[in-house]
Amino acid sequence: MVTKKHILQWLENTANAMEDNRQYLTKLDTAIGDADHGNNMHRGFKKVKEQLPAFKGKDIGAILKAVAMTLISTVGGASGPLYGTMFMHAGNKMAGKEELTPKEMGELLAAGLEGVKMRGKASVGEKTIVDALEPAVEAYNQSLGNGSDFQQAMNRAVAACEKGAEETIPMIAKKGRASYLGERSKGHQDPGATSVSFIIKSLNDACLN
Amino acid sequence: MVTKKHILQWLENTANAMEDNRQYLTKLDTAIGDADHGNNMHRGFKKVKEQLPAFKGKDIGAILKAVAMTLISTVGGASGPLYGTMFMHAGNKMAGKEELTPKEMGELLAAGLEGVKMRGKASVGEKTIVDALEPAVEAYNQSLGNGSDFQQAMNRAVAACEKGAEETIPMIAKKGRASYLGERSKGHQDPGATSVSFIIKSLNDACLN
Amino acid sequence: MKKLINHPDNIIREQLEGMQLAHGDLIKVNYEPYYITRKEATPEGKVALVSGGGSGHEPMHGGFVGKGMLDAACPGEVFTSPTPDQMFEAAKAVDSGSGVLNIVKNYTGDVMNFEMAADMAMAEGIKVQNIIVDDDIAVKDSLYTAGRRGVGTTVLIEKICGGAAEDGYDLKKLSDLCKKVNRYGRSMGMALTSCITPANGSPSFEISDDEMEIGIGIHGEPGIERDKLKSVDEITEMMTNSILDDPAYHRVLKEWDAGKNQWVDVEVVDDPFKKGDQVIAFVNSMGGTPVSELYGVYRKMAHVLEKRGIKVVRNLIGPFITSLEMQGCSITLLKADDEILKYWDAPALTPALRKKM
């Protein structure tokens, strides 16, 4: 079972990952964007991390919604509303829950993906967050459907997510700021697809403990 | 005797010297001024050179005054009025003359120096044109007074002028733009002192032929 | 990085404090969250005009808050869209009951954040419309991209719609004017140097001494193409002709349908410029290019327009929508009809733009 402790650990791991990879994500965004993605993600999750102690009394749904509000009001840019909506939809779905079954974790992830797609209208192949998040969600749920346990499913999700992020390299961006570059957006890994892979990896790391 | 031909040759030599040393003079002015002295002198004497054919019918005084007007209306900056007044006073002194005795040449130079000093109020030691021009005029007239011939006197003038220009190096500027630098103006040769040494050298070269 | 700043983390706050100290007679800065409003409350019956976007484009938008232009502006982090809570709080602060028009530059982040803010404001009973500005012709198609960026026309819209709002336009009429000005305006930009965002401290793109970047946006993002540095005449001719030759532009823009009570997609088409058009010509500095060079651009642009039978009836020249200290310029041409000219000429008194006041 995934407990609130795991969720709080996930958020802390994510905050640390964004701090560690601030420059890396910004560098990716320098190539095909406006050089702020690492700064944006770091600003948002730093704030989330500060608020973790205050989240302790909340249920998982409420925690995720509080994260959403924090991201929405601190990140800005494209990633703020996208990740904000991701956590908002995930939180709505998990309302009232104190712990999650592996199946519920699959629902959480799916709701998050659905939130990103609702907000950003992107599909796979457009060089966005969706290119990493959708394979991750699919891998997780498929793996679980095929009888894998939670840990195996999470591992598959992480692998699919990282692969999805890498596969954005040859893509021509069709959404977001990188799309202005047309052909010139080829050959660079998408910042958002990369940051979501850190989020999924952080979740896995949290649940391993 | 110095003829009109010599005077016209002087002006042409000066124009060529300013063209050749445009960057050098500007470099000197970059160190302690505003990086335009070579450009200013080149602009002025280029215009003078263009007008040389039109000067043929004029007497020496009129030629020098025409040069003055051209410099005044094309050079600008500090050097425009200074050299303009130098040629204006020299021209006034030589009014109506078609050729000059060595003594008259001395008067021409002295009138030019007096023009520069009247306009700029500088004395020797202040890191200006005067530091090169005054020794040159004194050397010429002294040499002539001591019985030297024209050529010897001119050579002495050139040597004194160049020495005067070099001796501006350790000086602290007290006039013109370089004076803002105070102590920092030390260690650099004055652009105006240098350009006047080209003018005197050009005169000597012209009269040698 | 050479900038007149303290710590990069504090520049938005400190520069806002500077604005407040400098222009306290015109504006009021709110710090939590950040937004700037006029000093005086929105008069009853007047639609409130709100805009916002990443910081680093000053004087846009904060410098355009004041009589005859914006009622509020929301500054984001440098080159990062502001957040919905800023926009929502600003809307609440300036709504007089006649509604709020949000002027939104077409960047994924700005559009999404303003949409969320509009939803929040409408949930509180505030009438809202979001109008998107997408005038940067460097972005060619809209089918395979996020669409054209909002650039220079934004400044002109803020002046023109500001004048009309002052004159009593209701939300519907003002939205229609805003959409028209956007349809009538087209821009193109270029850069000689990259800017440096304070948070990063290094150039947003590398460019050598003999190169320029064409079709640049205002966020230090790379442009559409890299070229050898050319003369101002060549650059200006290329930019002006590109704007004039740009064909009809089709795209789908989202707006709020108050009747249906939902966001709807509307197909919008810009017609190309044609001989005989009258225009407002706006030559803009990216920040590091001095106004003297803009006059060189203006000169050639005027020659090209004259040759093409386009008449410049008004102009604006200077650093109004910038990219930090980037060197470069943009040209915006706005087809001007009587309504547009009337409100372009209307009085305005803001920190950065002043007319008849």
Next chain:
Amino acid sequence: MKKLINHPDNIIREQLEGMQLAHGDLIKVNYEPYYITRKEATPEGKVALVSGGGSGHEPMHGGFVGKGMLDAACPGEVFTSPTPDQMFEAAKAVDSGSGVLNIVKNYTGDVMNFEMAADMAMAEGIKVQNIIVDDDIAVKDSLYTAGRRGVGTTVLIEKICGGAAEDGYDLKKLSDLCKKVNRYGRSMGMALTSCITPANGSPSFEISDDEMEIGIGIHGEPGIERDKLKSVDEITEMMTNSILDDPAYHRVLKEWDAGKNQWVDVEVVDDPFKKGDQVIAFVNSMGGTPVSELYGVYRKMAHVLEKRGIKVVRNLIGPFITSLEMQGCSITLLKADDEILKYWDAPALTPALRKKM
């Protein structure tokens, strides 16, 4: 060298052509020799205000020609004083019979050229006075130098004396006001980068990434001292305090004595600022520094002034007296009495500065 220009030899002409095309409703450019006048002739009875100086400081002076400010401006080559024939022709073009006041920045070249021009104009029967602006406190003494340079106060003088001239001041009264404003104004500047003059194509001074130049003029000349780059707070505090702590400044300035019919030397003393003074505060960009950073400067300056008991009653913020694309800023403080405030607030309509028109 990265600039939006064609050949360096043609930039003055081309940029003037651009100004004419852009501002033909306000100004008229004369090309041989170069000078800019207002479009309309000087009204009878009005003293004509003329200024001029090297190009590269735009919008000064050409951008300040128009109602409420200058009647004419003479642009020289880049960073080089214009020539007497320009000033003489400009004086003839704008004199209405009530005389011409030349506003002359204190550089050896400007002073000498304007003096020759005044002599030429007076020989033609035009009443002339030359008033020297020397407000740059970076230059410490006047005994051993050419004296303080004319910098930021020039802009304020052109506005204030422009207003007074419009209001019917005669040549004597206007000269007195001009001298008072100069005595009341003090400036200091600094640079983060060097500018590049088009004719040279290379920086006027070398400066490394962690250095700044303090006490810089506006001609790309080196400053008074080189220092490690500091925070905007430290820089601003140092500049503001330097201006406030500057003691009485004694020097001898030349002016025309109409009674004696000759140039005379007049001893002039500036009194230092004191607690309780009201000031107009002018924070200026050297060209390449964007206005956002100026607000950072303004903020700290306002804090220092407040602490020192000096009250800012008006301000001006932006690139008004520049050094091509140089990055850096200057601060000018002008003690303001009722007369100065009255004409600072008076209407003006010029390409670069506008008030109540």
